[in-house]
Amino acid sequence: MTSYRVGQVLYVVLSKEARIYPMQVVEEVTKKTLEGSVTTYMVRGGPNTEETLAIEQIEGEIFDSAGKVQKALIERATAGITSRVEAAVSKSQEWYPTGFEQAADDELASLKKVPVKQVGDGTPGIPTQQGRPRPPQLGKKPKGPPPEVAALAAELAAETKQLEVELPDGTRAKVGSIKVPDVLQG
Numbered sequence: 001m002t003s004y005r006v007g008q009v010l011y012v013v014l015s016k017e018a019r020i021y022p023m024q025v026v027e028e029v030t031k032k033t034l035e036g037s038v039t040t041y042m043v044r045g046g047p048n049t050e051e052t053l054a055i056e057q058i059e060g061e062i063f064d065s066a067g068k069v070q071k072a073l074i075e076r077a078t079a080g081i082t083s084r085v086e087a088a089v090s091k092s093q094e095w096y097p098t099g100f101e102q103a104a105d106d107e108l109a110s111l112k113k114v115p116v117k118q119v120g121d122g123t124p125g126i127p128t129q130q131g132r133p134r135p136p137q138l139g140k141k142p143k144g145p146p147p148e149v150a151a152l153a154a155e156l157a158a159e160t161k162q163l164e165v166e167l168p169d170g171t172r173a174k175v176g177s178i179k180v181p182d183v184l185q186g
Helices: 066-095 147-158
Strands: 009-014 020-033 036-045 060-063 163-166 172-175
Touching: 009 066, 060 066
Parallel strands: none
Antiparallel strands: 009 020, 009 060, 020 036, 163 172
16 A cells, blocks of 8 residues: 655545546554554545545545646546547548548648638627638637637748747757737737
8 A cells, every 4th residue: 555644735536527636644544453554544635624534435546746647647648649540540541541641741831811800890700611700609619729829820831931940859940930919929
């Protein structure tokens, strides 16, 4: 059994919910019998300091650091995505045996710069397939990147002048000139 220290914060990935819940070890109880000793840890979750729970009663995976939780969840997500992509590739080979992939040299080439027209009340509309704006729907989150990001990406793709940038890991990348939206400028 893993040992913990009183006061230590644990992170629980609950099995019934897609949620990470922090808990704190508040008590360590060691029971000695003729068969040996058994240590039980009591934890609390949330701001209520009165309710405690034996660590064995927790329905989920327990991690002793936030970094370990993040690493485990990223590995699971990556495995799930890889599995889905491999299944799609397998199906494409089965369904389209003479087909092939051809990746674009320019990752941003598929983005189009579409002018945004104004709706009758003066607010910017969302361009449709025919180029006519439709009013933004209130209460719904927009799908895809925010308009500023999409516009920035489209502008980058449209630029012919190449700029070379060195990323923190030493990789060199060629990009078009970069225009930062006014809201992001200091």
